[in-house]
Amino acid sequence: MSAIAAARHRFFQFDIASRAAFLSFSSNALLMLLKVTIGLAFGSIAVLGDGVDSAEDVFASGIAFFTVRLALQPADEEHPYGHGKAESLAAMSQAALIAGGAVFITIAAVRRLITHDVDIHIAPSLATMGVAVGVNLGVAWYSLRAARISGSVAIAADARHLLTNVVQAAAVILGLTLVAVTGNHVFDPIVAMILAAYLLWIALGIFRDALRELVDTALPAETLARLDDCLAHESHGMRGYHALRTRKSGRETHIDLHALVDPTITVSEAHVLVEDLERDIAAIIPGAVVTVHLDPDEPGIMERATGIAKPAERGLHVHHH
Numbered sequence: 001m002s003a004i005a006a007a008r009h010r011f012f013q014f015d016i017a018s019r020a021a022f023l024s025f026s027s028n029a030l031l032m033l034l035k036v037t038i039g040l041a042f043g044s045i046a047v048l049g050d051g052v053d054s055a056e057d058v059f060a061s062g063i064a065f066f067t068v069r070l071a072l073q074p075a076d077e078e079h080p081y082g083h084g085k086a087e088s089l090a091a092m093s094q095a096a097l098i099a100g101g102a103v104f105i106t107i108a109a110v111r112r113l114i115t116h117d118v119d120i121h122i123a124p125s126l127a128t129m130g131v132a133v134g135v136n137l138g139v140a141w142y143s144l145r146a147a148r149i150s151g152s153v154a155i156a157a158d159a160r161h162l163l164t165n166v167v168q169a170a171a172v173i174l175g176l177t178l179v180a181v182t183g184n185h186v187f188d189p190i191v192a193m194i195l196a197a198y199l200l201w202i203a204l205g206i207f208r209d210a211l212r213e214l215v216d217t218a219l220p221a222e223t224l225a226r227l228d229d230c231l232a233h234e235s236h237g238m239r240g241y242h243a244l245r246t247r248k249s250g251r252e253t254h255i256d257l258h259a260l261v262d263p264t265i266t267v268s269e270a271h272v273l274v275e276d277l278e279r280d281i282a283a284i285i286p287g288a289v290v291t292v293h294l295d296p297d298e299p300g301i302m303e304r305a306t307g308i309a310k311p312a313e314r315g316l317h318v319h320h321h
Contacts, residue, residue: 017155020139020146024158027139028057031132038128042121045112046172046192047128049105053168053199054132056097057161091157091210095203098161102199109189109196120188122180129176132169136162151287157206164202168195219246219253226284227255231277238277239297255281256291263296270294 032054039048143159146152175191178184218224224246231241240260247254259277261270278290 015150016146017150017152020143020155021158024139024143024162025058025062027135028054031135032058034128035132038124042124044120044125044172044176044188045108046175046188046195047125049101049108049192049195050129050132050165050168050172052104053098053101053165056101057165059097088154088210088213090154091206094154094157094161095207095210098164098199098203098206102196102203105192105199106196109192112189112192113186120176120179120185122176126173126176129169129173133166133173136165136169140166157210160202160206164199167198171195171198213248217247219248223285227281230280230284231257238273242295243293253285253288254291255285255288256293258293258295260295260297263298 032051035047035051035054037051039045039051140159140162143155143162147156147159171191171194175187178187178191219227227244227246231238231244238259238261241257242260244257245255259274261273265273274292274294277292281288281290
C-alpha cells in the first residue's frame with residue numbers, strides 16, 4: 001500500500017467529526033504558510049493579518065481534533081457522565097484565539113495608518129485570497145455537515161470559524177481591489193480593522209454558546225415543548241411527571257425526571273413503562289440519556305418530594321385516565 005493510500009485509509013477510519021477536524025487542521029496549516037509568506041513578501045497588512053488568523057486556526061483546529069477524539073471516549077469511573085464537555089472547552093479556546101487575533105490585527109492596522117510605510121503588490125495578494133476563499137468554503141461545508149450529523153459542539157464552532165475566514169478573505173479582496181483602483185493604500189488597514197471588529201463579534205457568539213453548555217443550561221424552548229408533548233402522551237402509561245431537568249454535554253443530551261405511575265403496578269410493569277417512555281423520548285431526541293425516578297401517584301407525593309419539585313420548576317403534569 002502506497003503512503004498516500006495508507007494515509008487515506010487512516011483518514012476514513014476516523015468518525016466524521018474527527019475527519020472534519022483533521023481536514024480543517026490541514027487546510028489551515030497550508031493557508032497559513034501561503035498567506036503569511038505573501039503578506040510579508042508583498043506588503044499587505046490585511047493578507048498578513050489573515051495569515052496570523054490562520055495560524056490561530058491551526059492551533060484551534062488541533063484542539064478541536066483532540067477534544068473531539070477525547071469526547072468520544074466512553075464514560076469511566078472518574079468521568080461517569082463521559083467527556084463531552086471537552087468540546088465546550090475547545091469551543092471557548094477557539095473564541096479566545098479569535099479575539100486575540102482581532103486585537104493583533106487592530107494593532108498592526110493602526111500602526112500602518114500612522115506610519116504609511118507600505119508598498120503593496122496587488123496581484124499575488126488577490127490570488128492568495130482567492131485560493132483561501134475556495135478552500136475555506138469547501139472545508140466549512142464539510143464541517144457543517146459533520147457537525148449536523150455528529151452533534152459536535154467543537155466542530156460546529158470550527159465550521160463557524162471557517163465561515164468567518166471566508167468573509168475575512170472576501171473583505172481583504174475588496175480592500176485590495178479598492179487599493180488597485182484608487183491607488184490609495186489606506187483601504188488595506190481600514191479593511192483589516194473592520195475584520196477585527198467582525199472577529200470579536202464572532203468570538204463572543206462562540207463563547208456564549210459554549211458557556212451555556214458548561215453551566216448546564218436547559219435545552220432550548222422548542223425542544224422542551226416537544227418533550228412536554230411526548231411526556232403528556234398516554235401511550236406509555238405515565239400519569240404525570242415533575243422535576244424535569246435537561247442539559248447538554250458535548251454531543252450527549254441528558255434528561256431526568258420523576259414519573260408518576262399507578263401505585264398498584266408491579267416492579268416489572270413499572271420497568272416496561274420506563275422502557276416505553278425512554279423509547280418515546282428517543283424518537284424525538286435521538287441518543288438522549290434518560291434517567292427516570294418512579295413516584296407513586298398518590299396523595300402527599302409532592303409534599304414528600306421536598307427540594308426536588310417546587311412550583312417554580314417545570315409544572316406538574318398529571319393525566320388521569
